[in-house]
Amino acid sequence: MLIVQKYGGTSVGNIERIKNVARKVARTRDEGHEVVVVLSAMSGETDRLVSLAHEITLSPAEREMDLLLSSGERVTIALLAITLNSMGYPSKAYTGRQVGIITDGIHTKARIERVAAERVREALNHGIIPVVAGFQGISEASDVTTLGRGGSDLTAVAIAAALKADLCDIYTDVDGVYTADPNVVTEARRLDKISYEEMLELASLGAKVLQNRSVEYAAKYGVKVRVLSSFVDGNGTLLTGEDEDMEKVVVSGVTCDRNQVKVTIVGVPDKPGIAGKIFGTISDANIVVDMIIQNVGQESLTDISFTVPRADVNKTREIMAGLIKDIGAHELGIKEDIAKVSIVGVGMRSHSGVAATMFSTLAAEGINIMMISTSEIKISCVIDAKYGELAVRALHRVFELEK
Amino acid sequence: MLIVQKYGGTSVGNIERIKNVARKVARTRDEGHEVVVVLSAMSGETDRLVSLAHEITLSPAEREMDLLLSSGERVTIALLAITLNSMGYPSKAYTGRQVGIITDGIHTKARIERVAAERVREALNHGIIPVVAGFQGISEASDVTTLGRGGSDLTAVAIAAALKADLCDIYTDVDGVYTADPNVVTEARRLDKISYEEMLELASLGAKVLQNRSVEYAAKYGVKVRVLSSFVDGNGTLLTGEDEDMEKVVVSGVTCDRNQVKVTIVGVPDKPGIAGKIFGTISDANIVVDMIIQNVGQESLTDISFTVPRADVNKTREIMAGLIKDIGAHELGIKEDIAKVSIVGVGMRSHSGVAATMFSTLAAEGINIMMISTSEIKISCVIDAKYGELAVRALHRVFELEK
Numbered sequence: 101m102l103i104v105q106k107y108g109g110t111s112v113g114n115i116e117r118i119k120n121v122a123r124k125v126a127r128t129r130d131e132g133h134e135v136v137v138v139l140s141a142m143s144g145e146t147d148r149l150v151s152l153a154h155e156i157t158l159s160p161a162e163r164e165m166d167l168l169l170s171s172g173e174r175v176t177i178a179l180l181a182i183t184l185n186s187m188g189y190p191s192k193a194y195t196g197r198q199v200g201i202i203t204d205g206i207h208t209k210a211r212i213e214r215v216a217a218e219r220v221r222e223a224l225n226h227g228i229i230p231v232v233a234g235f236q237g238i239s240e241a242s243d244v245t246t247l248g249r250g251g252s253d254l255t256a257v258a259i260a261a262a263l264k265a266d267l268c269d270i271y272t273d274v275d276g277v278y279t280a281d282p283n284v285v286t287e288a289r290r291l292d293k294i295s296y297e298e299m300l301e302l303a304s305l306g307a308k309v310l311q312n313r314s315v316e317y318a319a320k321y322g323v324k325v326r327v328l329s330s331f332v333d334g335n336g337t338l339l340t341g342e343d344e345d346m347e348k349v350v351v352s353g354v355t356c357d358r359n360q361v362k363v364t365i366v367g368v369p370d371k372p373g374i375a376g377k378i379f380g381t382i383s384d385a386n387i388v389v390d391m392i393i394q395n396v397g398q399e400s401l402t403d404i405s406f407t408v409p410r411a412d413v414n415k416t417r418e419i420m421a422g423l424i425k426d427i428g429a430h431e432l433g434i435k436e437d438i439a440k441v442s443i444v445g446v447g448m449r450s451h452s453g454v455a456a457t458m459f460s461t462l463a464a465e466g467i468n469i470m471m472i473s474t475s476e477i478k479i480s481c482v483i484d485a486k487y488g489e490l491a492v493r494a495l496h497r498v499f500e501l502e503k
Numbered sequence: 504m505l506i507v508q509k510y511g512g513t514s515v516g517n518i519e520r521i522k523n524v525a526r527k528v529a530r531t532r533d534e535g536h537e538v539v540v541v542l543s544a545m546s547g548e549t550d551r552l553v554s555l556a557h558e559i560t561l562s563p564a565e566r567e568m569d570l571l572l573s574s575g576e577r578v579t580i581a582l583l584a585i586t587l588n589s590m591g592y593p594s595k596a597y598t599g600r601q602v603g604i605i606t607d608g609i610h611t612k613a614r615i616e617r618v619a620a621e622r623v624r625e626a627l628n629h630g631i632i633p634v635v636a637g638f639q640g641i642s643e644a645s646d647v648t649t650l651g652r653g654g655s656d657l658t659a660v661a662i663a664a665a666l667k668a669d670l671c672d673i674y675t676d677v678d679g680v681y682t683a684d685p686n687v688v689t690e691a692r693r694l695d696k697i698s699y700e701e702m703l704e705l706a707s708l709g710a711k712v713l714q715n716r717s718v719e720y721a722a723k724y725g726v727k728v729r730v731l732s733s734f735v736d737g738n739g740t741l742l743t744g745e746d747e748d749m750e751k752v753v754v755s756g757v758t759c760d761r762n763q764v765k766v767t768i769v770g771v772p773d774k775p776g777i778a779g780k781i782f783g784t785i786s787d788a789n790i791v792v793d794m795i796i797q798n799v800g801q802e803s804l805t806d807i808s809f810t811v812p813r814a815d816v817n818k819t820r821e822i823m824a825g826l827i828k829d830i831g832a833h834e835l836g837i838k839e840d841i842a843k844v845s846i847v848g849v850g851m852r853s854h855s856g857v858a859a860t861m862f863s864t865l866a867a868e869g870i871n872i873m874m875i876s877t878s879e880i881k882i883s884c885v886i887d888a889k890y891g892e893l894a895v896r897a898l899h900r901v902f903e904l905e906k
Contacts, residue, residue: 118559156586156589161584161588161589163596164584164588167580168578174574178556178567179555179556182559182567182568185564186564193566193570195647198645242601243601244598
């Protein structure tokens with residue numbers, strides 16, 4: 101098999117750990133597989149570089165920022181290749197440019213346009229283990245670009261796609277994807293398999309195992325991705341296309357996201373164009389709105405509620421203060437202590453009554469639902485923050501996720 | 504004027520110092536000059552990276568070593584360009600590759616083959632200050648190479664040559680080239696001008712102001728190089744071709760090198776081919792011999808003395824132990840407490856009696872001369888280490904270098 105292995109910053113945080121990675125790579129090679137390794141920078145290094153730049157200015161030139169940050173992976177790939185060579189496993193380190201990760205020119209969050217991977221193929225043909233810098237690419241203008249936080253996952257998936265690798269193993273500090281946060285639900289179970297779509301929903305709901313764009317990329321090119329622990333041996337969780345087994349399972353996971361706040365505009369004149377004005381203004385400020393609810397009101401007045409990321413709450417408050425006067429609304433309410441509890445599963449498509457079960461379960465626990473949103477494979481409820489863990493446990497039990 | 508400014512690791516050792524460099528660059532720009540900046544890595548960074556690699560193995564793969572070490576300058580050039588931009592001076596950082604420093608493929612000590620500098624020219628044409636990574640280049644195989652310790656000086660000179668810059672200012676932690684070490688001779692005087700050839704002799708004699716290859720390169724392309732302090736304003740020392748002023752001065756500087764040891768092989772059979780065998784063996788071990796003296800002996804026996812770098816003394820001892828038996832010599836003597844005192848000056852070519860003055864000055868101080876070597880513009884004497892400073896002071900006085 102041809103296997104791409106990606107190790108994150110914690111896995112290469114010091115020389116002892118880099119040696120540990122080298123032993124895992126060597127073992128895979130000894131088992132007869134071809135291996136391509138993708139690495140992040142040492143944990144903490146990117147933060148260190150960012151804070152150096154922030155000592156100068158809080159809005160550093162982005163082209164220069166990318167060049168600065170790209171230094172981190174050069175260190176780890178060189179050190180791993182040095183280790184493998186010293187163990188008798190021929191290896192070469194390749195930067196994003198040398199691999200041919202061609203991106204657009206949007207610095208600090210570039211998108212991959214194509215992956216040449218010629219030198220990686222050539223190395224494999226010569227029995228050399230290629231060690232590739234994650235997170236970085238090169239623009240058509242020959243400038244260094246970076247793919248955004250967590251971009252090394254995307255590098256690994258993109259190289260796996262370009263090489264038509266049999267497997268893309270992402271080594272992290274968790275040993276797979278769970279039915280719920282094991283810190284909340286002791287019966288939480290590691291999933292052997294999960295579909296790309298479910299994983300996307302879980303990632304967007306705050307289960308930060310894999311960078312979202314890497315999951316999209318994997319889905320697009322059908323790359324089989326496995327999430328594994330760097331530190332504990334195990335089978336991990338396989339991300340793959342939907343299959344019959346998956347469809348039998350109604351709910352695959354329960355998550356709880358505490359990073360949203362609820363904003364309510366009370367007494368909005370019920371006129372055409374008002375909602376467009378509100379959400380247009382928010383969007384212009386680069387704030388991403390998640391859920392939106394418009395309550396039916398009396399006397400041509402309506403209440404509009406929506407959620408925004410907790411980090412944007414002050415910015416939202418400022419924008420809304422002006423806007424409320426503009427549109428002639430009564431007042432603004434912001435509720436910070438909320439939790440968004442969600443259930444995810446491709447089986448929902450073919451099973452009815454899932455939403456009803458969710459709502460009645462929450463009701464039976466005395467939990468009031470403030471907002472609801474649904475997609476084909478997900479149902480989310482906003483509830484009082486203090487009930488978040490209780491809700492996750494109850495839903496995990498009612499959908500029998502421990503089995 | 505078009506000025507290339509090179510700042511060493513101490514000058515960019517932290518954010519405060521990088522801001523200081525930015526102010527100097529901005530001032531030069533404000534004076535109406537075009538500026539290209541070349542930087543080293545932060546002081547200590549290269550050592551830190553080397554010791555990381557040495558935690559793995561003492562003989563790391565050289566291609567990977569170059570990739571590892573090249574990360575250091577990416578950090579400083581990005582940070583300086585960020586600083587300049589934040590001050591309102593448009594600036595872009597360029598790696599060795601982006602500048603087009605094309606080298607051979609000899610990793611860790613590559614030689615520059617050509618300098619394209621297209622992007623630097625383009626930036627200058629757009630009023631942008633280019634900030635260039637020193638020390639690094641790229642091979643025809645598209646791999647990162649480094650130019651050896653002190654290679655940033657060479658980068659600066661090579662770029663100055665490619666751009667036909669009016670001046671190449673090398674900022675260091677000393678404020679110029681002195682007639683002698685000011686710590687030894689209080690009357691030592693900063694030289695306003697020095698010829699390339701004199702500088703080469705001084706560098707090889709241990710006055711480590713500029714990397715030797717950068718001086719050779721400057722001489723070859725006629726680049727005017729100025730050595731200046733990063734921390735104190737001043738005129739520094741200008742390196743240039745010989746002129747009439749220089750020829751009038753007999754001696755430009757006095758140096759003392761304590762990094763050699765004297766090796767004597769006593770009782771060597773005086774047969775053809777013996778010297779070739781001795782020095783061939785030493786050369787095969789990559790030990791550089793500096794001075795050689797063969798004393799006339801009696802009864803077909805001769806004594807051969809030579810000096811080798813102090814760092815190679817143990818290796819030399821090992822090699823000699825075997826060789827002495829081979830060639831049938833009597834014994835080996837190694838004297839470690841020696842100093843090599845030298846006077847340098849292009850004026851020697853046209854002035855006679857310089858050597859005689861040197862020898863008699865040393866004799867007058869009661870200093871015994873063990874070895875002598877001369878070139879067109881240099882005379883060196885090996886003496887007892889304890890007399891090193893006394894000799895430098897006496898020679899500085901007799902050749903009136905304080906004037």
